[in-house]
Amino acid sequence: MSASEAAGPQDPVGAGRPSADLDELIGDIRREAARRRAAPDFPLDDEARLSSVMDGEGPVGQGADLAALAAALRQMSGPADPSGRVAGLAAAAVAAVAARLSHLEQRRPIAGRPGPAPAGDLPDLTGWLDEWGIGSRGRVLIAGEGAGAWADRVGDAAYAIDPTGEQYADAGVTRTGPVLEHLRSVADRALSFVILVGGLAEADVQHLDRWATELARTTAAVRVAAEAPWAWRRRIGEVAADRAARRPLHPDTWLETLARAGFSVTGRYGADGRHYGVEADGRS
Amino acid sequence: MKLGLLVPRYGEEVVGGTEHWLRLLLEHLCADRGWAAEVFTTTAVSAETWADDYPATTTTVKGVTVHRFASRSGRNPEYLHQLPRLRADPAGFSPGEAMEYVRLVGPVCPDAVAAAEGSNCDLVAVTPYLYWPTVVGVPALGRRVLFHGAAHDEPELQLPVMERVFGAVGGFAFNTYSERALVEKTFRVGHLPSAIVGNAVDEGAGDPMAARAALGLGRDEPFVLCLGKVERAKGSVGLASLWRMYRARRPDAPRLVFIGPVHDQGIASAADAGVILAGRQPDAVKWGALTACSLLIAPSGQESFSLVVLEAWLSGRPVLVNGRCQPTVEHCRRSGGGLWFEDYGDFEVAVDRLLADPELGAALAARGHAYTRSEFAWPALLDRYEALAGRVLAGRVLAGTGR
Numbered sequence: 151m152s153a154s155e156a157a158g159p160q161d162p163v164g165a166g167r168p169s170a171d172l173d174e175l176i177g178d179i180r181r182e183a184a185r186r187r188a189a190p191d192f193p194l195d196d197e198a199r200l201s202s203v204m205d206g207e208g209p210v211g212q213g214a215d216l217a218a219l220a221a222a223l224r225q226m227s228g229p230a231d232p233s234g235r236v237a238g239l240a241a242a243a244v245a246a247v248a249a250r251l252s253h254l255e256q257r258r259p260i261a262g263r264p265g266p267a268p269a270g271d272l273p274d275l276t277g278w279l280d281e282w283g284i285g286s287r288g289r290v291l292i293a294g295e296g297a298g299a300w301a302d303r304v305g306d307a308a309y310a311i312d313p314t315g316e317q318y319a320d321a322g323v324t325r326t327g328p329v330l331e332h333l334r335s336v337a338d339r340a341l342s343f344v345i346l347v348g349g350l351a352e353a354d355v356q357h358l359d360r361w362a363t364e365l366a367r368t369t370a371a372v373r374v375a376a377e378a379p380w381a382w383r384r385r386i387g388e389v390a391a392d393r394a395a396r397r398p399l400h401p402d403t404w405l406e407t408l409a410r411a412g413f414s415v416t417g418r419y420g421a422d423g424r425h426y427g428v429e430a431d432g433r434s
Numbered sequence: 435m436k437l438g439l440l441v442p443r444y445g446e447e448v449v450g451g452t453e454h455w456l457r458l459l460l461e462h463l464c465a466d467r468g469w470a471a472e473v474f475t476t477t478a479v480s481a482e483t484w485a486d487d488y489p490a491t492t493t494t495v496k497g498v499t500v501h502r503f504a505s506r507s508g509r510n511p512e513y514l515h516q517l518p519r520l521r522a523d524p525a526g527f528s529p530g531e532a533m534e535y536v537r538l539v540g541p542v543c544p545d546a547v548a549a550a551e552g553s554n555c556d557l558v559a560v561t562p563y564l565y566w567p568t569v570v571g572v573p574a575l576g577r578r579v580l581f582h583g584a585a586h587d588e589p590e591l592q593l594p595v596m597e598r599v600f601g602a603v604g605g606f607a608f609n610t611y612s613e614r615a616l617v618e619k620t621f622r623v624g625h626l627p628s629a630i631v632g633n634a635v636d637e638g639a640g641d642p643m644a645a646r647a648a649l650g651l652g653r654d655e656p657f658v659l660c661l662g663k664v665e666r667a668k669g670s671v672g673l674a675s676l677w678r679m680y681r682a683r684r685p686d687a688p689r690l691v692f693i694g695p696v697h698d699q700g701i702a703s704a705a706d707a708g709v710i711l712a713g714r715q716p717d718a719v720k721w722g723a724l725t726a727c728s729l730l731i732a733p734s735g736q737e738s739f740s741l742v743v744l745e746a747w748l749s750g751r752p753v754l755v756n757g758r759c760q761p762t763v764e765h766c767r768r769s770g771g772g773l774w775f776e777d778y779g780d781f782e783v784a785v786d787r788l789l790a791d792p793e794l795g796a797a798l799a800a801r802g803h804a805y806t807r808s809e810f811a812w813p814a815l816l817d818r819y820e821a822l823a824g825r826v827l828a829g830r831v832l833a834g835t836g837r
Contacts, residue, residue: 172770175773179780179783179784183777183779184779186782186783192779193683196679203672204669204733204756205758289829291625322821332624334624336625338622340622340625
């Protein structure tokens with residue numbers, strides 16, 4: 151749930167105030183702090199010293215390199231900067247960058263133009279699950295299908311990931327977040343199947359090697375269920391399709407990618423001719 | 435469902451921390467959902483020593499069967515000598531050195547681990563991640579473990595033995611999304627069942643005027659509050675220093691009150707007349723102070739959940755948290771109801787705003803209140819926990835893991 155959703159229509163923070171959104175309020179505070187830092191009476195050295203204390207008491211991982219750089223800058227002073235004021239400002243700037251990066255790390259990547267074939271547009275292809283023999287052979291990851299119907303059909307073995315969902319909005323067995331990032335957190339050969347549903351908006355052509363590497367490392371088999379390329383080209387137009395930042399890949403692209411990763415692959419089209427499936431098994 | 439709990443200390447005298455939270459969870463699961471529960475623990479109350487405070491016997495605590503076993507050794511201060519190296523290069527510890535460190539931290543209690551392993555519990559909850567019973571017990575219990583790691587971004591998490599612990603469990607009950615992100619960034623466990631369960635928060639009661647009297651505050655004196663253990667690792671020294679600077683630039687600023695046991699005397703040199711160290715106080719004083727304060731500051735950079743932030747919101751008070759602490763910032767972001775600081779500059783501006791604009795503070799607190807009520811009330815939390823336990827159990831069955 152986003153901050154604005156949490157606030158609700160009666161929220162007095164938003165009612166007639168300039169800081170209707172928490173990010174705006176925080177940004178406003180940062181700007182005011184920067185303005186005060188530029189004033190001659192602001193204790194920059196003391197701020198730098200206290201930040202070092204707080205850094206030392208903080209967590210070890212996030213932004214550690216930048217925090218170390220900020221600490222080093224705080225120690226700097228010399229003939230060109232006898233008061234250390236310039237170094238202090240630089241340290242504060244680096245610390246601000248580190249903080250901003252840390253916040254960005256927490257935020258969900260915002261999709262650019264939406265993919266033309268979201269999972270919701272797919273007809274019910276879950277019958278393919280039976281044909282694929284997916285059931286109780288081990289852990290199954292359903293990627294790209296947010297409604298949970300595929301995971302429900304598979305049962306207890308399945309969990310799902312929705313790359314288009316809001317941050318902090320897991321629901322039942324469906325978690326939200328980038329699929330590729332999730333695959334990187336999965337142990338070697340921990341999955342029996344990865345099922346990529348819909349266009350899988352994240353599966354950008356430029357990153358196919360990463361997909362291939364992670365799929366080969368984590369799963370015994372891959373299945374793709376997506377709308378055939380000519381169907382969505384007709385729907386949104388050739389030019390728009392060519393310019394789409396994210397798009398459902400041509401089945402041949404999946405076949406080639408997965409074969410290169412060592413899978414034995416076959417492809418086929420659904421009975422309606424508008425959809426295709428790719429089956430990739432084991433490693434040859 | 436029969437749930438076991440392997441935990442280094444357990445009992446009504448154990449206040450605060452994940453052990454306290456797990457006790458409440460077990461009691462609610464038994465009373466509200468009809469679960470059976472059994473606890474395997476040591477005779478300790480104090481995490482500082484793991485000394486034998488309870489008798490080694492089986493007893494019942496609020497409807498839950500508790501088996502207490504004597505430890506072979508408690509917390510050995512020798513571990514302190516390893517801290518500098520641990521902080522500098524935790525991954526550089528060999529597995530043997532890491533196990534030795536864990537042994538020194540304690541409590542070494544093989545009987546509790548063996549009893550949990552030999553029990554007929556469907557699942558065994560284990561918490562927290564860094565003590566001896568967990569490091570030894572989790573690999574033995576395997577996929578039966580529903581893990582409440584309460585992981586922090588701290589050097590101990592990088593010890594080589596931890597990969598074996600986190601990789602062995604059947605599923606994870608995370609306190610926050612931030613904790614899950616940290617664990618999954620550190621270990622390849624993303625495929626295991628997990629849920630963001632969090633902690634339930636019960637609202638307490640306290641008379642603001644009585645709290646003011648107990649804390650030595652005037653009837654109408656505004657004050658800023660910090661709750662919890664007073665020690666360097668909780669950001670207390672940093673906050674005292676920040677407050678001293680704030681009062682130097684704002685001579686009329688209110689006083690800052692720390693409520694909680696003082697574990698770090700370094701606070702005395704950082705504090706000045708604008709700081710009150712009230713020490714440990716009864717719950718009624720804590721809740722009275724929460725109602726009476728102008729705002730709560732949570733300075734810790736290392737929390738896995740932070741109940742006090744949610745307690746402040748339940749009391750209608752705004753919060754300001756340390757921007758280095760992902761879980762508390764997550765509470766602020768999810769609710770839209772809290773502010774955070776990175777350096778003194780934004781600390782000063784945020785405090786100025788909240789003290790000068792009670793309406794803003796009340797509005798932020800209202801958002802936090804709604805978030806706390808919807809996400810961390812017992813029924814919602816027990817629903818999440820039951821669903822997670824079902825998935826972990828199903829995973830065990832699917833994997834053919836008899837134990």
